[in-house]
Amino acid sequence: MKIAVTGLNATDNPGPGVPVIRSILDSEEFKGEIIGLIYDSLEPGIYMKDIADRCYLIPYPSSGLDALFNRIVQIHEKEKIDLIIPTLDSELFGFIKIKEKLEEIGIKTFLPTFEQLNYRAKDKLFDFCTLHGIKVPKNILINSMQDMYSIPQKFDYPVVVKGIFYDAYIANSFEEAMSAFNKMRGKWGYPIIVQEYVKGTEFNVVALGDGTGNTTGAVAMRKLYITDKGKGWAGITIDDPVLLDISHKLIKGLRWKSGMELEYMKSAESGEYYLLEINPRFPAWVYLAPAAGQNLPYALVQLAFNKEVPNFTKFKVGTIFVRSSWDLITDISKFEEIAVKGEFKL
Amino acid sequence: MKKYHIPEYIAISDTGFLFLPSTGETFTLNQIGKDIFKMLQAGESDENIYEKITSDYDVERGVIERDFSDFILQLKSYSLIKAI
Numbered sequence: 001m002k003i004a005v006t007g008l009n010a011t012d013n014p015g016p017g018v019p020v021i022r023s024i025l026d027s028e029e030f031k032g033e034i035i036g037l038i039y040d041s042l043e044p045g046i047y048m049k050d051i052a053d054r055c056y057l058i059p060y061p062s063s064g065l066d067a068l069f070n071r072i073v074q075i076h077e078k079e080k081i082d083l084i085i086p087t088l089d090s091e092l093f094g095f096i097k098i099k100e101k102l103e104e105i106g107i108k109t110f111l112p113t114f115e116q117l118n119y120r121a122k123d124k125l126f127d128f129c130t131l132h133g134i135k136v137p138k139n140i141l142i143n144s145m146q147d148m149y150s151i152p153q154k155f156d157y158p159v160v161v162k163g164i165f166y167d168a169y170i171a172n173s174f175e176e177a178m179s180a181f182n183k184m185r186g187k188w189g190y191p192i193i194v195q196e197y198v199k200g201t202e203f204n205v206v207a208l209g210d211g212t213g214n215t216t217g218a219v220a221m222r223k224l225y226i227t228d229k230g231k232g233w234a235g236i237t238i239d240d241p242v243l244l245d246i247s248h249k250l251i252k253g254l255r256w257k258s259g260m261e262l263e264y265m266k267s268a269e270s271g272e273y274y275l276l277e278i279n280p281r282f283p284a285w286v287y288l289a290p291a292a293g294q295n296l297p298y299a300l301v302q303l304a305f306n307k308e309v310p311n312f313t314k315f316k317v318g319t320i321f322v323r324s325s326w327d328l329i330t331d332i333s334k335f336e337e338i339a340v341k342g343e344f345k346l
Numbered sequence: 347m348k349k350y351h352i353p354e355y356i357a358i359s360d361t362g363f364l365f366l367p368s369t370g371e372t373f374t375l376n377q378i379g380k381d382i383f384k385m386l387q388a389g390e391s392d393e394n395i396y397e398k399i400t401s402d403y404d405v406e407r408g409v410i411e412r413d414f415s416d417f418i419l420q421l422k423s424y425s426l427i428k429a430i
Contacts, residue, residue: 201369221370222369222370222371224370235370236370237370238367238368238369238370239355239367239368240368240369317367318365318367318370
């Protein structure tokens, strides 16, 4: 079996590709090879030993779906890929769009539908949660600079200014909000989301939905160390049935199919959980799940091949991950291989 | 005479390391903190704890009463204890 995985950018803003691969390789049942699909010749996962057997450059989503599909066909002719697991938010739309064409050439995926993807989008989440009785901070969508001037009437500061795909800034004044707005507009475009700031502690859940409304598994975590980019650099699994109940409810409501990360804030004032975001793919800390007893990435592989996967019912509370920074050494000839040929074997 | 309740899910190790599984928070207690916490877990009253501590440590009753009260407030603020 050959599984292709994207998101090998294990940087200070890490993609989930490397931990997804590590999880699959940890499964005793897995017999096969891993193909890395990369966007840049300096993605660290390329140079890690025992992660991807071979790596191939693919075009950025902005190059269009034909370019992406044609490149995958080229790689498929060589590799005979059985399954592709895209792990980045920005590429999901494209992969969902070409999912049927991939099936036709014998490549499986395990992805949500457009409808599911749209419901959890940052600009639609409020309505979805309100409908399902899940608390969510109030937000407004910004589609022009003019919209920014509506903030003072609707919210007290601080507010959270978020990009449609990534990034979030806490703004304590209108001036700070405008500065964040300009950064987001340049980087991610519209809409930009301005959200009520809920003071409290952040909790996260990594989960896998099988597409019928059933939760195959879910592991809850609290970040122990957060970088200046807001990324969890250490975290611990926790036991809170309330948090898991809300997560199950969401997956049921969405009939979610694929891995996901749910981000919550537990209000310091009321002790209630507010859903901040649903990320439509496994998070970069997903390796904590198999470490705690739920190999969710490998369960996704099994589901993709229509195998029966019993639901995970427990995980080990108190399991900790600590991320590290580690210099990988390689030779210029290896870099040349990927930069010139677009293919790489360590 | 007062007694306190420590939820069953709160575990303390022999080194005085406390773990709150519902939030992932951890705390470290010193020797006397650990002794008091274990007595609280065993359901001892504040009076019994004062007596035990004054007999085990070189400390006046007034000092331990004041420090014990501060310690209880701290434990309450982290939801580690409830008065019964």
